[in-house]
Amino acid sequence: MTRPRYLRRVPSLSWWWLLGLAAIFLGVGLGLRDPWPADEPRFALNALEMLKTGQFWIPHRGGEPYPDKPPIFMWAMAAGIQLTGSVRLGFLLPSLLGALGTLAMVMDLSARFYGRRVAWLAGLALLSCFQFGLQARTAQIDMLVTCWITLGAYGLMRHALLGPDRRWWLIGCAGMGLGVLTKGVGFLPLLMLPIWGLLAWRGQAVRPTWRDLGLGLAVLLGVVLLWVGPMAIITSLSDNPLLTAYRDNILFKQTGERYADSWHHIKPWYYYLAEVIPWAWLPLVLALPWLVPAWWRRGKRLDARVLLPLGGLVMIIAFFSLSPGKRGVYLLPTLPLLVLAAAPMLAGLLCRPRLQWLGGGVLALFGVVFLAAGVLGAVGLPALADLAEEHGVVPWAWWSLLGLAALALLAWGRPRRGLVMLSTWLAVFWLSWSTWGYALMDHARSPRDLMAEIVDQTGSDAWLAMPDFDEEFLLQARQPMVHFGYHTPDDEQFQRAFAWLQAAPDDRWMLVPQHRDEAIACADLGRARDLGMQNSERWWLIPGTAFTACRGDAEAAPLYVAPTTLAAEPHD
Template sequence: MPLPQSHPPSPSLSTPQPAVTPARPLEGWHVGAWSPAMAWAAAFIAVALLVWFGTLGMRHLLGPDEGRYGEISREMLATGDWVTIRYNALKYFEKPPFHMWVTALTYALWGVGEWQARLCVALAGLAGIVMSMLATWRWFGARAAAFAGLALLAAPMWSVAAHFNTLDMTLAGVMACVLACMLLAQHPAASASARRGWMLGCWVAMGVAVLTKGLVGVALPGLVLVIYIGITRDWRLWRRLHLASGMVVLLAVTVPWFWLVSARNPEFLHFFFIHEHWQRYTSGVHARPGPIWYFVPLVVGGFLPWVGLFPRLWRAIGTPPVDEPDDVAERFRPALLAGIWAIAIFVFFSLSHSKLPGYIVPVIPAMGILAGVALDRLDVRAWRRQLGGMAIVAACGLLASPVVATLNANHTPNAFYRAYAIWAAAAFVVMLLGIAAARWLLRRGVLPSVAVYALGMYLGFTAALVGHETVGGPASGADIAPLVQQKLTPGMPFYGVKMLDHTLPFYVRHPLIMVAEADELSFGTEVEPNRWLPDMATFAKVWRNGQPAMAVMSPETYLALSPTLPLYVVARDWRRVVVTNVPGPAPTLASR
């Protein structure tokens, strides 16, 4: 399928030239006066921000990602080593440190906790929305910018992902800033100093992206730029990138940490660049395969509230900006660049031999910009059809919500899913109420209707997210952590016996010593073999030596070891058993 026209055909006497549609102002918005529309907009933003930040601490951390990065940041702060990344006291070089730096700094300011662990991703998601709106406003007007912000707010792949402590969301937020700064720098009305400033900001953002998740921070924007120039033949763009000063800025941001960590850890360079980049992309070394269409349902589901607009998003790629210059040489195609950004990144990760859902999040801001352009040109009839289609989807979801109560996946007890089914049903009810309100508000225009619809979708998906605590909370180990902390002293060995528990170390504020199975910490155990116990015989000997110690293991491992080792149960849940080698009275919780 060919891309939409990236520029209009050359003028001729026989080809009439359509006039560029001017950007429409915000409905009901009167500049210079505090209008009712401005009051409603302020109230909308206040509610969205309250929900955005107010729900960060309503759930316990989930494994593996949330617990892993929460604990890495805690150990970073506790040890004072901000260069060599460690997880359970073992070297962990799979990812660069920026996300963990921000989280550790958050811990230093406000203490160690769940909302603090998620603050980095929440800020990254919000920055992605704001910067995408700013770029859209500059090129397509305030109304399109408002639609772009609403599209991102309502897209679960963005708003929900911004509430999970993962590096993918931090990377996506920074990459959204890369795209937005690039678009702002290329506006024809930008002064030379403004263009330079935005481009240097773009280079800084790419450096932060590299420090967040590696070379994709420059490889993906570079791929997009090469494709864009190849399609448009806009060779002059190279001169507007400030390549020399930009490279200096990029190296100034990235080189210090890479130099320090390499100097202190000679094994870092090969593991990080060969194993974690080349082998991860070209082979199944991480055992995360997926078909070529792996990300298709994720993009559809992640942008579900706007899936009916997908054909219009495609057409929006060819939309010219407002006040396009007459000089063909000066024409820059912001919508085309956004479209290439989404398509190129989607294809790049689809071709990879290692796939995880979070990899595709960086395409969402570009889709949000295109959605803003498409919605800005949507009439009432087309929007009414979109509302009707989404009402059918939400109604089907409500009718299907009892199916959740029948699940028994990943060894999770069915009782937890039965509780979550109520939340799932409530989420679809909220969505349906939002759709009904949006349909009623159509009499006031498309923008108010879209705003209420987006808020309904956002609140519905947030309800589903908060309700997931019924499933994720019991799996986190947070409930048994107080019992463990009653007996676990700071210097006491705490063993993970054939089990890497990704959440309990965060809640008890104590790293594990791996036993028999290193799991994803195999690199750390190879370079520091003295920091783990490689087999059960060694563990049994250490366990019996009389030094007080604790261990966490699966219920199956506990049953296998209890006949031969002194195991005194401290706490247990459906996933884990925590034991000690020192007999004593069972600890109790004063608050329970």
């Protein structure tokens, strides 16, 4: 069978207009909030420590080596902070640029496969996907690694379907290598190789040669070795056991062991199908009853433009489903492939009355839920009032407005345009999230004000200890701060903390959640100061003089100084 010659369109002015609008849409809210848990404060702390200490090769968290992830994302965040001169402006830049790069590649392939009109629809479809919008506004590692994975898939498809083009295949392999140095799973496009081989066997794709595969694998491994090689040499030659442990952890525990025998986020095999896809792929998930038959028909025609990204999507879901440890963000790389597989059907989907009505029904549900929650919260429904007190956020007006906006869009567009109105409401949701939502939630999710209050009570020269620390507190510290190892058992941390406090009780304090009352039962809590609610917990600030009756052990745990607030070396 003769392989079809696909379109080779180049970007038009309107194509760049959409990317520009996407940059504005996704960039709204930059500089309006601090890094929030989970993950964001950790990576911001890594990046700040790189800038403060000049130690870029091995990331550190509060002075302690951080072995969970390779350094690419932390380098990117450090660059963003350095370029902007602000943590608030710079920490979200890697995710924003990763989202724009992913969007550009999806639009470019769609234009080359089907033309510029479909490329516009594909770009809008990707922008409207809920998980894409969420991760583009979140400083987690997944949006950047998705960009590298998409580059790998892009290079593979440029070579396999628009080639032969060895240059793009090798660029894609380099992208996979950068993905491995970002999160370890950058090799995911290689899961498309069996589908590529089958399509080539049927004459629908360029036949992969052993030379091309060998060169691609060499490029991928070469990029990885650019960091892994020096890191392994540095840590192996070091006399520091922490660096040796770092090497073994990141090379073995965080790769094969994390996948095959995960120790957290344990979920059943159907987790992605039942609990992630329904919200992550919204609103495209609503079109699956129409997309699946269309994919079946195109599959029978051996349409490689659909089968290759669709096969990659299925393989990625299967790959992550086989591991006992699962997180919703792991499926983010499937979104570009989903949009590419659905691209030729997008225009036809918009003409499906039942799909539009289904979208309208979901929009109506959102409108009713948000409006009801906002009104009931405003009138003081106990369950919602308790929730607001626990999290320190009062969102009733915001939620009511979102509910009214949903119902107003539905009334204006009618159910016959329900899917379009649902996508429009999601845009309203994200714009309000990035402005009003940030203003409402930042004080509750960032301990910036709490750490400033602690300085007012202790003085800026007083030292602060935090056993069982959270990264957001180290990040926002305004005074010298110590901790006792992220993975150190809690009882050992408190014994070390007691000894450290007793060495200079007049100049040292402890910050501790009030629920840890058993660990500090030996302290004179009559001297404790109630700092109130922060990050869903109540906190105590306790002077070192309150711990004279506690049994300390200076050898129980290591002592780390957070370099981002380092003023002077502590003394024992």
